[in-house]
Amino acid sequence: EAGVAQSPRYKIIEKRQSVAFWCNPISGHATLYWYQQILGQGPKLLIQFQNNGVVDDSQLPKDRFSAERLKGVDSTLKIQPAKLEDSAVYLCASVTGTGTYEQYFGPGTRLTVT
Amino acid sequence: AQSVTQPDIHITVSEGASLELRCNYSYGATPYLFWYVQSPGQGLQLLLKYFSGDTLVQGIKGFEAEFKRSQSSFNLRKPSVHWSDAAEYFCAVGVTGYNKLIFGAGTRLAVHP
Numbered sequence: 001e002a003g004v005a006q007s008p009r010y011k012i013i014e015k016r017q018s019v020a021f022w023c024n025p026i027s028g029h030a031t032l033y034w035y036q037q038i039l040g041q042g043p044k045l046l047i048q049f050q051n052n053g054v055v056d057d058s059q060l061p062k063d064r065f066s067a068e069r070l071k072g073v074d075s076t077l078k079i080q081p082a083k084l085e086d087s088a089v090y091l092c093a094s095v096t097g098t099g100t101y102e103q104y105f106g107p108g109t110r111l112t113v114t
Numbered sequence: 115a116q117s118v119t120q121p122d123i124h125i126t127v128s129e130g131a132s133l134e135l136r137c138n139y140s141y142g143a144t145p146y147l148f149w150y151v152q153s154p155g156q157g158l159q160l161l162l163k164y165f166s167g168d169t170l171v172q173g174i175k176g177f178e179a180e181f182k183r184s185q186s187s188f189n190l191r192k193p194s195v196h197w198s199d200a201a202e203y204f205c206a207v208g209v210t211g212y213n214k215l216i217f218g219a220g221t222r223l224a225v226h227p
Binding site: 004031040041042043044045048055056091093095101102103104105106107108 | 118123146148150155156157158159160163204206208212213214215216217218219220
C-alpha cells in the first residue's frame, strides 16, 4: 500500500511570495489533515477535511493560508503572502474515516521563508 | 481544554540502557492516547496506541507504554535502546468525536554508543 505522498519536499522562498504544497493521501482515506510543525514543537492542526468538505479550520490563518480538496482525494495548501514565521514543516496525514484516530503521515514539506 | 505535556525536551541514553519518556495529558473523558516517532526528514510513524482495556500496551520496535489514569500519564518505555532509536518522540491525545489529535512538544532522544 502506497503511503501519503507530499511535494515538494523542500521549498525556499522570500517573504511576501506565495507557495503551494500538494498532498495525495492513502487511497480510500476519507479524512485528510494539514499540520504545521515549527522547529522544536509538536505538529499543530491547520485544517481537517472529510472527503471534500472542511471539518475544522479553526487554527488556519485565513488571511494568508488556504486549502482545498476539490475531488475528495488530493489536497493543496497555499500560503500567500508568506511571512518569516511560516518557516516550518508542513505535514499531511490521512485516516480511513470517522471514528478512526490512527493517522498516517507523509514525509512533510520543509518551508524556509527568508 | 485538552493538552499534552512532555516534560523532557531532550534525553540522552547509552545504547543498551533502558528508556522512559514521560507524557502527561489533560482530558475530560477517557482518552485515546498515542505515541509517534519522527526520524530526521521523515513524517511521523505510529509506535503504539491506547483506546481501552489493558493499560499496558505493546507497540512496534520493542516499545511499550502504560496508561495510568490516576496520574494522567502515558509513559513510553523500552528495556534496551538501540542506536537506531535516536529520533523525536511525540505523545498525542485523540479528541473523541472529532478525529483530531493534539500533540505534545516532543522529546528528542539521543543515543550514545
